[in-house]
Amino acid sequence: MRLLVRKELLAVMRDGRAWTLGVAILVLFLSVFGIAHLELERARKAERAAEASAREQWDAQGDKHPHRGAHFGMYVFAPDSPLAAFDPGIGRFLGNALWMEPHKRNMLRFSRANDAPVAGRFSQFTPSFVLTSILPLLVVGLGFGAVVQERESGTLRMLRGLAVRKQEFVWSKFMALSAATASALALAFSLIMIPLAWQADSLDVLVRGALLGLAFLGYAGVFVALAIAVSAFSATARQALLILLSVWILLVFIVPRGAAAIAEQTVRLPTPAEFWSAIKRDYEQGLPGDGDLATRGKRFDEELLRRYGVQRLEDLPVGAYAVRRLERDAYADRVHQLHFDELWRRFARQEAILRSASFFSPALAMQLTSMKLAGTDLQHRGHFEEAAEAYRRRINTRIDEWDAAHSRGLRSFDDKYGNDALWQSMDRFTYEPPPAGSALLSAMPALGILALWAAAAMSLLVAAAWRLRL
């Protein structure tokens, strides 16, 4: 067996096609990664500069009513994962800037894809795309004739004459092609991890990179096994190539896109008008049992007067508008949370449909896994949005509490008693993305499906080895 593997490895090494295709794909992968990495660095610098400028503007608003200062709002930016250069995932289709203002929760704006006229019409041309879509083609190109050409040329019969077992023969083919593919992948990942590890100040990036490398190794293994199995089953090399190319097209291009269309049709998202007007309606008319805005306001005012033992809002020892705002905004936050949670649930249901479809496409399972491990998937973005929302609420509550403490009764909105000291006292937004362990956990279902694919491909290979015809 060892001799056979060595012979097959030697054959792969001496195969001009293997070197040409392997080097071509490696150069392509590294070029695409290099360009993406530089672009990401540029974007990061621009975001840091914009964040600093936006904060400077916030800090130096000057004298104004605290609530008007709060309405000027702040911007926070979703940090790009260091591995976004490898797999930008949903990043291009979602903006990075989030505007924070009182009363309302906003969505990320200014997606890069919307500014580019043809971006992503077919696919994003990224390092991850090269490995998910083009690497299997390379495997198909190298593997389609592995067994069938030996049969066509008569060498298979000769090997059997030398008492080589069918299983050993097929497995040696599989192991040689796997070793060649694994070497190319290991080289590619080592080369991209060097600059990333250099920049990263934690092990997290390396762990994620290593996990990604292993996942892609398994993914490539699925196609190697499929290629050798189909080659063993086929009567001619042409038939093997035709079948493998059809399988590649189906698994890599058709199933993922079909699944996206099904997910879109099955789980409808609200239109912007529906979404925002539902929030407005629930805020104004109230959630079941809460009463409408006027009733809630009246109830709150009565309670406020009772609490402070006064007859009129004007006589309150605290700022009435600020206290009212604290109450109303807490309610608005609750309403927003309900609707945003529902929207994210729908996103998750659409993702679940994609995940189910990945039972029919290892490429889709790999895409989902890659995004999760690279930190560019929905969960990572949801985690950021929740952190940003918590920050928005905290800042606005602090401003309103300050306002309540520094004003009395019904103080006019034209009074300018907020100043730079107040704006500057607001803490800066700091964000810690989920650790690699959490990403791995959320990638587990897709990884599990990938493992099933690997098992199925291996079973097919075993069956092909048993049923190998001379």
Next chain:
Amino acid sequence: MILLLRAEWMRFIRHRPNLIILALALLLLLAAAVSSGLEAARQRREAAEKTAHWEGRLEALAMKLPARSEGESAAAARATFDFARNEAPPALRPALGGLALGVRQFAALPSDVRVSVDSRHLDGRKSDVISNPLLHSVGMPDFSVVVALLVPLVVIGLGYGLVQEARENGTWRLVCTQSPAPWKVPVASCIVRFMAVFAMVFIASLVAFGLDPGASLTAFLCWTLVSGVFCLIWFLVVALSCGLRISAAASALGLLAIWLFTTFAVPPVLSALAEAAEPMPSRLDAMIKVRKAQLDAEAQEEGLLKAWYAGNPEHRPASIGKHAWPVSFMPRYEKQDSVIVPLMAEFDRKRARQASFIERFAWLSPGLAIVMTGDRLAGADAQRYARYAEAVDRFEARWCEFFVPRIMSYRGLSREDLVDLPKFESIEAESVLGVMPLMASAFGIALVLLYLASRARRLVATP
């Protein structure tokens, strides 16, 4: 040649894998056509409902307004401000007759903007689209995209190695000795296959357009022509590959490499070149400029208010001397919008210019070109979107012109004023002129390939 065509047809239909490939491709194209056609119909229905809903709402709001102006009051100013901010008619971007071709691209950009008297661009709720970015990152299959991806693969699957295989099994030597013009054999094969593939695209397109009630014959004819040329271009590429003295397998892989390169590598390169030629301004810089405009306008609030009344003495209220929000904010909004609106319009203009740049070179990637043609026919192209955005800005200017004096004068809005309520004037009707350059370059590329294929006849004629 007729005899040859008949023979090739028989050979084609008797080869079962050919029929399987065609049937599977037709099934996939039909699925995409049905999905796109139904989605187009749904979007048109939704747009009509939005207009009807607004008209109904306007009637209800009108009943709450006084029949005539009841004099100056802060409440009237506030109610009019609320009306002007929240109740504008939907400024809809109308789809064109080929919506089914690019229905998802059409939905990717705002097609229902609500104008306002405050700064609309600061509020994403008034225009931004809600969609799941995950589905976009996986790839949303518009009908034109499915055609662009699938047809070349079918053409390659049906046509690769037409001569190489014959060479490999020794029959080509026979053809060369028997026929004075051996090139006619692969040409006849390509013609037969072209007819089959084109018929498949035609049937699926017919279904997509048929399901969309707003589809137009002009768009359908343009699409039929362009998709026909698209099929022809790929068959010419396949025909050219017949002249190469390589194995059938190498020919298949080579053709796939061409498909991968032109479909996935050329578009980002063209995008990068377009970005270099027409650099997009930075969204982040714009954001900082917008905030500066807000701060400047806020700092000048009092001066702006005075200047406004000085410039519009006929709207100065007689009974109210001290002004508060929203009245005091109106000149501020006007001032900051004088910075924000041109800043935001620049993004749409640049995007349109980039698209025009890409269109000039789009046939370097036939897939991209057919998708851009689909976008044009659907009304989802960047150039049209820029015109729509300009129309929205013009409408918003008229909206403000109508409402701001009523707010600033504290007279408010009355029922009789509604007769003059500004309406959104939709952008221009359908025209095929937009797709002409793309169609012309398609024909150009097809002619060049045809010329090259005719020159390659000699290469095929050797055993």
